[in-house]
Structures are given as C-alpha cells and as structure tokens.
Amino acid sequence: MATATVPGHVAIIMDGNGRWASKRGRPRWMGHVRGAHTAREIVAHCARAGVQQLTLYAFSSDNWKRPREEVGFLLDLFTSHLDRQLATLIKHGIRLSIIGRRDRLPPALVTAIEHAEARSAQGTRMHLRVAIDYSSRAAITAALTNGETPAAESLLPNVDMVIRTGGERRLSDFLLWECAYAELAFLDVHFPDLSTADVDAVFADFAARERRFGAVGKQPAPAADVVLADA
Incomplete structure (x- = not known):
C-alpha cells in the first residue's frame, strides 16, 4: 500500500522521445519505441x-499537428503495445483505463482499448490510466457543462506528484484541474532515459x-516569556 513517502497518484508527462532519437542520429520513431x-x-x-494510481500522458490533442507519418506510427505502437502488455497487467493486478477522445482514433486501436479495459477491470493493485488524444481543458x-461530447471524461482523483521529463517546465494541458495542489518535478532527462x-x-x-494545501504549516513552539527581575 502507498505510504506517506509514496505519492498516491502520480502523473507523468512522457516528453523527449523524439529528441532522444535525434540526439543519437536516429529517426524519431526509434525514440517512441524506446x-x-x-x-x-x-x-x-x-x-x-505502492503507487495507487498512475496516469501517463502519451498523446495530447495538440499532437495531431505532428507529421502524419509520426502520428500514424504512434497510433500503431499504442495498438500493438496494448495487445502485448495486457497479460502482464492482468497478472500483476493492474487496471488499465484510457482517457481522452476516441472518435478520432483508428478502429483497431479503439477495439484494443475496449478489450484491454474490460479484461483488466478487476485489477486492484494499481489503476493505470493512459491519456491518448487528451485535452484537460476539453475534459x-x-x-x-455535462455535455455528451466525445471528449467528456470524469475528473480524475487529485494528483499528488507530477513528473515531466525532457527539460520542459509546463503542464501542456494535462490534468489541469486534478493538479491544483500537485507537487511538481521537472527532469532534464529525456523520457527513454x-x-x-x-x-x-x-x-x-x-x-x-x-x-x-493552503493551511498554515507546523509552527515552532512559542518561546517562554522572559521575566525581568527588578534591578
């Protein structure tokens, strides 16, 4: 179980895959594989x-702006990754949920998502969420508004710790509401490393x-009153 030393809900912005590859003279898709x-x-x-909930930012709604070939590779990678890792998640009691829009995803990926969510639904050790085509502002x-839009998602439990790799220092439309009191860690390491x-x-x-959380922290005990003796 999570303790006071382990965040209950960890959110990770997995940034720097493409730059990791480019730094090594490799195509960007190799960074996504790594x-x-x-x-x-x-x-x-x-x-x-002992983390109870882990949310990974895999593909934002703004990532559709990337080159078509890279986007297609990423979506295919998500599909194959779900299929390959499902048995391991179930074995270790990890429940998987995908958050974000699904109406713009390839049918094969949507099928893989629905299958993985149904098969892992009984997992109680940790709840893993992966954000794909996700926008916090849209959510x-x-x-x-309680609108029945493709982006409609229930707000997640409060995030305790945000980790962002890649050297950037921003949230990039990720769990903005849930991160209201999250602790932040910005790491210069690219995500594959x-x-x-x-x-x-x-x-x-x-x-x-x-x-x-906006309250006053522990205060030192007040000093004892000093009584001056008569001269």
Missing part, C-alpha cells in the same frame, strides 16, 4: 512501490515536502 520500453519499466516500478469544459532511480529520487523529494 519510450514504450521505458514506460513498461516505470509502470512496474510504481506498482511495486473540464465537458464536465462542467528515465530510470527507476530517477523516480525513487522524486519520491524521496516528495516525502520531504510539507504539503499544506
């Missing part, structure tokens, strides 16, 4: 550490932080 491998390791590590708008030791270091830093 990133998928890293994601598997981080999911397993968080489950072992908030839908939740507030993110290690379990990096995650443990973030958790250690989280455990040392005082989370006041």
Whole structure:
C-alpha cells in the first residue's frame, strides 16, 4: 500500500522521445519505441512501490499537428503495445483505463482499448490510466457543462506528484484541474532515459515536502516569556 513517502497518484508527462532519437542520429520513431520500453519499466516500478494510481500522458490533442507519418506510427505502437502488455497487467493486478477522445482514433486501436479495459477491470493493485488524444481543458469544459461530447471524461482523483521529463517546465494541458495542489518535478532527462532511480529520487523529494494545501504549516513552539527581575 502507498505510504506517506509514496505519492498516491502520480502523473507523468512522457516528453523527449523524439529528441532522444535525434540526439543519437536516429529517426524519431526509434525514440517512441524506446519510450514504450521505458514506460513498461516505470509502470512496474510504481506498482511495486505502492503507487495507487498512475496516469501517463502519451498523446495530447495538440499532437495531431505532428507529421502524419509520426502520428500514424504512434497510433500503431499504442495498438500493438496494448495487445502485448495486457497479460502482464492482468497478472500483476493492474487496471488499465484510457482517457481522452476516441472518435478520432483508428478502429483497431479503439477495439484494443475496449478489450484491454474490460479484461483488466478487476485489477486492484494499481489503476493505470493512459491519456491518448487528451485535452484537460476539453475534459473540464465537458464536465462542467455535462455535455455528451466525445471528449467528456470524469475528473480524475487529485494528483499528488507530477513528473515531466525532457527539460520542459509546463503542464501542456494535462490534468489541469486534478493538479491544483500537485507537487511538481521537472527532469532534464529525456523520457527513454528515465530510470527507476530517477523516480525513487522524486519520491524521496516528495516525502520531504510539507504539503499544506493552503493551511498554515507546523509552527515552532512559542518561546517562554522572559521575566525581568527588578534591578
């Protein structure tokens, strides 16, 4: 079970796959493949550490602006990754949910999502959410208006710890409502190079932080009154 030293809900912005590949003179798609491998390791590590909920930002609604070939590769990678990893998730009691729009996704991916969600629904060890074609602003708008839009999602539990790799320092339309009081960790490492030791270091830093949620923190005991004797 999660303890005070382990965030209950961790959200990770998996940034830097393409730059990881370009830095090595490789095509961007190789960075996404390596990133998928890293994601598997981080999911397993968080489950072992006692994280109760893990949300991964895989593909934002703004990512449709990327080159068509890269987008197509990513969507195919999501489909194959779901199929290959489902048995492992079920074995380790991890429930999988996909958040974001589905009306713009390929039918094969939607089928894989529905199958994976149904098969893993009984998992109680950790709830893994993957954001695909996700926009937090769209989700908030839908939740507030109760509209039946393709982007409609229930707001998630509050996030305790956000980790963003890749050297950027912004949330990029990710869980804006849920991150109102989240602790933030911005790492310069590209996501494919993110290690379990990096995650443990973030958790250690989280455990040392005082989370006041707008209240006053612990105050030192008042000093005893000094009584001056008569001269």
